Amino acid sequence: MKVIIVGCGKVGSSLAEELSNENHELTIIDTDQARLHRTTDSIDAMGIVGDGVDYTILLDAGIQEADLLIAVTGSDEKNLLCCVVARKAGHCQTIARIRNPIYNEEQEFLRREFGIAMLINPSSKAADEIFSIFKYPFAERVDSFVNGDVALFHFTLNEDCVLVGKMIMDSSRIIKSNALVCTVQRDEEVFIPNGHFVLNANDTVSVVVHRTEATEFFTEIGMMKNPVKDVIIAGGGDTAFYLAQLLLREKNYKTYVKLIESDKDRCEELAEKLPNATIIYGDATDRNLLSEEGLETAGGFASLTGFDEENILLSLHAKKVSGAKTVTGVSRSSFNSLISEMKIGSVVYPGQVTSQHILRFARAYNSGMDSEVENLYKLADKKAEALEFKIKTDGSFLGVPIMELKFKKNTLIACIYRDRKVIIPSGQDYLKTGDSVLVVIAGYTVSSIEEIFI
Amino acid sequence: MNYLMILYILGSVLKFEAVFLLLPAVVGFIYGESSGLYFLGAAILSLVCGMILGHKKPEEMMLYTREGFVSVALSWIIMSVFGALPMCLCGDIPFYVDALFETISGFTTTGASICTNVEILTHATQFWRSFTHWIGGMGVFVFIMAILPMMGGSTMNLMKAESPGPSVSKLVPHVKDTAKILYGMYIILTVAEIGTLIMFGMPLFDSLITTFGTVGTGGFGIKCDSIAPYSPALQIIVTIFMILSGINYSAYFLVMTRKFKEVFEIEEVRWYLGVILGSSLIIAVNIHHIYGAWGNSLRHSFFQVASIITTTGYATADFDQWPMLSKTILVLLMFMGACAGSTGGGIKVSRLIILSRSVKKELSLIIHPREIKKIRMDGHVIEHEVLRNTNVFLVIYFMILFISVLLISVDDFSFTTNFTAVVSAINNIGPGLDMVGPTGSFAEFGAFSKFVLMFDMLAGRLELFPVMVMLMPATWRGRESK
Numbered sequence: 001m002k003v004i005i006v007g008c009g010k011v012g013s014s015l016a017e018e019l020s021n022e023n024h025e026l027t028i029i030d031t032d033q034a035r036l037h038r039t040t041d042s043i044d045a046m047g048i049v050g051d052g053v054d055y056t057i058l059l060d061a062g063i064q065e066a067d068l069l070i071a072v073t074g075s076d077e078k079n080l081l082c083c084v085v086a087r088k089a090g091h092c093q094t095i096a097r098i099r100n101p102i103y104n105e106e107q108e109f110l111r112r113e114f115g116i117a118m119l120i121n122p123s124s125k126a127a128d129e130i131f132s133i134f135k136y137p138f139a140e141r142v143d144s145f146v147n148g149d150v151a152l153f154h155f156t157l158n159e160d161c162v163l164v165g166k167m168i169m170d171s172s173r174i175i176k177s178n179a180l181v182c183t184v185q186r187d188e189e190v191f192i193p194n195g196h197f198v199l200n201a202n203d204t205v206s207v208v209v210h211r212t213e214a215t216e217f218f219t220e221i222g223m224m225k226n227p228v229k230d231v232i233i234a235g236g237g238d239t240a241f242y243l244a245q246l247l248l249r250e251k252n253y254k255t256y257v258k259l260i261e262s263d264k265d266r267c268e269e270l271a272e273k274l275p276n277a278t279i280i281y282g283d284a285t286d287r288n289l290l291s292e293e294g295l296e297t298a299g300g301f302a303s304l305t306g307f308d309e310e311n312i313l314l315s316l317h318a319k320k321v322s323g324a325k326t327v328t329g330v331s332r333s334s335f336n337s338l339i340s341e342m343k344i345g346s347v348v349y350p351g352q353v354t355s356q357h358i359l360r361f362a363r364a365y366n367s368g369m370d371s372e373v374e375n376l377y378k379l380a381d382k383k384a385e386a387l388e389f390k391i392k393t394d395g396s397f398l399g400v401p402i403m404e405l406k407f408k409k410n411t412l413i414a415c416i417y418r419d420r421k422v423i424i425p426s427g428q429d430y431l432k433t434g435d436s437v438l439v440v441i442a443g444y445t446v447s448s449i450e451e452i453f454i
Numbered sequence: 455m456n457y458l459m460i461l462y463i464l465g466s467v468l469k470f471e472a473v474f475l476l477l478p479a480v481v482g483f484i485y486g487e488s489s490g491l492y493f494l495g496a497a498i499l500s501l502v503c504g505m506i507l508g509h510k511k512p513e514e515m516m517l518y519t520r521e522g523f524v525s526v527a528l529s530w531i532i533m534s535v536f537g538a539l540p541m542c543l544c545g546d547i548p549f550y551v552d553a554l555f556e557t558i559s560g561f562t563t564t565g566a567s568i569c570t571n572v573e574i575l576t577h578a579t580q581f582w583r584s585f586t587h588w589i590g591g592m593g594v595f596v597f598i599m600a601i602l603p604m605m606g607g608s609t610m611n612l613m614k615a616e617s618p619g620p621s622v623s624k625l626v627p628h629v630k631d632t633a634k635i636l637y638g639m640y641i642i643l644t645v646a647e648i649g650t651l652i653m654f655g656m657p658l659f660d661s662l663i664t665t666f667g668t669v670g671t672g673g674f675g676i677k678c679d680s681i682a683p684y685s686p687a688l689q690i691i692v693t694i695f696m697i698l699s700g701i702n703y704s705a706y707f708l709v710m711t712r713k714f715k716e717v718f719e720i721e722e723v724r725w726y727l728g729v730i731l732g733s734s735l736i737i738a739v740n741i742h743h744i745y746g747a748w749g750n751s752l753r754h755s756f757f758q759v760a761s762i763i764t765t766t767g768y769a770t771a772d773f774d775q776w777p778m779l780s781k782t783i784l785v786l787l788m789f790m791g792a793c794a795g796s797t798g799g800g801i802k803v804s805r806l807i808i809l810s811r812s813v814k815k816e817l818s819l820i821i822h823p824r825e826i827k828k829i830r831m832d833g834h835v836i837e838h839e840v841l842r843n844t845n846v847f848l849v850i851y852f853m854i855l856f857i858s859v860l861l862i863s864v865d866d867f868s869f870t871t872n873f874t875a876v877v878s879a880i881n882n883i884g885p886g887l888d889m890v891g892p893t894g895s896f897a898e899f900g901a902f903s904k905f906v907l908m909f910d911m912l913a914g915r916l917e918l919f920p921v922m923v924m925l926m927p928a929t930w931r932g933r934e935s936k
Binding site: 002025026027033041044045046 | 519611627629630631837
């Protein structure tokens, strides 16, 4: 696939890296030549110095043959205009990043009228992710598949968990709800377990469960925690705003939101927009202020100030003084392996969230061209992948019980979606044309479902 | 330094050389020469060494700029070391230093020979000498990249070190595809020339040799008088292909993508063709009294100018006997060289354009001290980095040139001989004037001088920086691989 990326900042360059690993033909446009060269020196892509809204620059970049244009410059307007110009100049699909909440609310209109395939707001996507962490506090991360019906929950086993110390096949007899362990991460290693695998405490696992059965499953394994009902948000940026909005909008249970922001004007603005939230004007790094606002008894704590270091410190502090579920917003992802070793709970990288969304779109779009992958998530520090396939064609593997099929090493069929029903497969289940299948693999990559069999 | 990765790369280079060495072995067998066996032996040796060096894929595959530069420089040296073996062992070139000189001269597309009589060499050696031009012309790594899958960042750092010209630009996003397109065009040019030469009556073997020398801008021939013994028609064909080989390959890419108008808008190509035309006409007038007929003097002047400016080094006439004006023009053209992004050597036309414009800018700055001005080429602003790089290039270039002239003067030949020998080596041309003129050879130089000239040839072909980086102690310090 021929992809043009306009803007070579954090999101732009991480997208470029991921897409070039998948062997797409990349052209990157940026006005800053030094920044551009830093990227094109380490990635096999063509760099063009110039402005992405410039028609001639787009022509130079080969807009007429391009399949996808991703506009991720710092300016919303430029991104939108760039997509419009690209649409008129070529036949490509376009993705624009927007930051301004006003555009966020007009998404539908903008998409329709400008012909943009996808508008993405990093703050809002990050807020979505944090929200699902508070909603499912037992999980560190939740990935959705097949229209959101099936979820992949990532969590670390504690010692009281029923699953610990047992072989997976034995546990599955005790547990009634339909669930399947997909990956196990132990220290640096990643396993795709079979029935004989024994789970230990402190293993990080990902489990595929139907969304409606999630509560039941986690109760059964003894790791259930109720959704967080009062949340303190440190920092009042866009992500904090979207998060507060989502939390307050939840209908099933009432959530109390406290938002601490150090800028007076911003506080006024937030108070105007979020009538049901408690807006505190003060410095979130003030320990006394946090205690005064009840950090010790809070159910959730999100550190979303503009500084990564501050956020990490705040979460460390919150973990120490309270039992709150903590989420830390980190914008630079280069030290993620170090951060993941710290005991600060969940970490959300807005840049990565954005690029993952765009990548998923790109992969799904590409699937219409030469691969069948509909959806792709990287699991366990990118060491494993969960892929969603739509079975469109015939194959010798169809109709054969799964236990009789020969799979490559480290392969697992995690879920089958047939006629709006979710099947967490056992050995007797089989695949059929029209199914959506969720496959988890490690150690290799595929572009069609046939490739998972020997 | 990521030594493991550098060794791994050297290993794969040797494996490729093993394949290349099989070709002269085949030629040897066709002509029933025993030298073919030596080439086969060298191929096997190089394969074995390649296997040993490349048997383990290093875990850390990343190559940073300096490692890319060092890998390229070392690869060219190791290739020459192995490539020289069969020529020496089979007895065609009895001394190893001479064989090494000949091979480096081949790979760097210089075409400077230590053979006083090339006609007595075996066919296998003759073929190999010229075939090294063809390999070295477009570059070994460009070839390897077109075939081997490599990691993203590393490949760019290898290409940066090997491609001629002040800045590297890709034709298409992927390095691999760019390399394929380059070699595709190179092969088309090669086949076209072989076909045309055969059509006009040149024997197959001669046309292969001549073509390798032309498209690689090398200059090794199999006749003592270079191209002179062939018919005027063949000489004109070679002239045309020499000129074509000196053009920037991105111009051919534009032709391929049917952007014909833009081809003639490339300033470098226009200057290049203009210089060829202008100097050929002046020389033609200057040498008219020697050849009598305009046809002859034009043919000779065009041939010699094309041969020198593209740094090929073929000759149809002994230009050492020409009047001073013509000789001086030819020596000056030696410095100029061909277009960036072609197979030719020299300073490159585009660098000279950039330099002359920066001189103009500096002068204008004296007249209007507060003026802000950008240097442009083809309508694009030349980045400051490129400008600085070009200036430094020129300084290193002349430093190497002067020091080399000083060093080889120990052999006590005339100044013209020494000076033009170095100029011709560093610009990858081949012949110079006086003793190293078109009819002479480099045989008389002592071993020390030969090493100096070998260094010049390598430095010139790799555009100075990789070789200089290799000599910097700082390159070898720090970033130890685990």
